[in-house]
């Protein structure tokens with residue numbers, strides 16, 4: 583009978599679909615290590631320390647940068663500082679929401695006596711932030727933390743604006 587043949591066919595295919603359990607762990611790792619909530623909280627606290635750094639760095643640079651060519655960016659640096667403050671608040675809320683404790687560490691603040699070097703230090707920080715937040719968005723996505731992903735996307739957009747402001751001031 584055709585029906586019996588069909589059942590037999592399905593049963594016969596079943597063993598072929600099995601894969602050796604060892605294949606999941608054997609061989610070199612491919613792709614990024616899977617993220618865990620604990621590891622994500624650690625990364626977010628590193629990001630938070632760099633937001634505190636950026637906040638302080640912009641306050642100092644806005645006060646001491648000199649030269650008429652930097653009049654416009656001097657005003658922008660003070661605005662950036664306020665936006666980094668907002669990022670620190672957002673990250674702290676997200677870390678708490680994930681069950682972590684927001685840190686109070688400050689990454690190393692970059693200073694210089696040379697106005698152009700200050701802007702280069704600020705740009706370096708922004709490019710680093712853009713790369714970090716892109717990675718963090720992917721990690722939030724992996725953990726299906728969609729509220730966090732949204733908060734990080736908002737931060738990323740502002741960091742991209744900061745980088746553009748600095749690139750314009752540096753004629754890059």
Ligand SMILES: [Fe+2]
Nearest residue numbers: 633665666669
């Ligand atoms: Fe920021």
Ligand SMILES: [Fe+2]
Nearest residue numbers: 708740741744
């Ligand atoms: Fe920024």
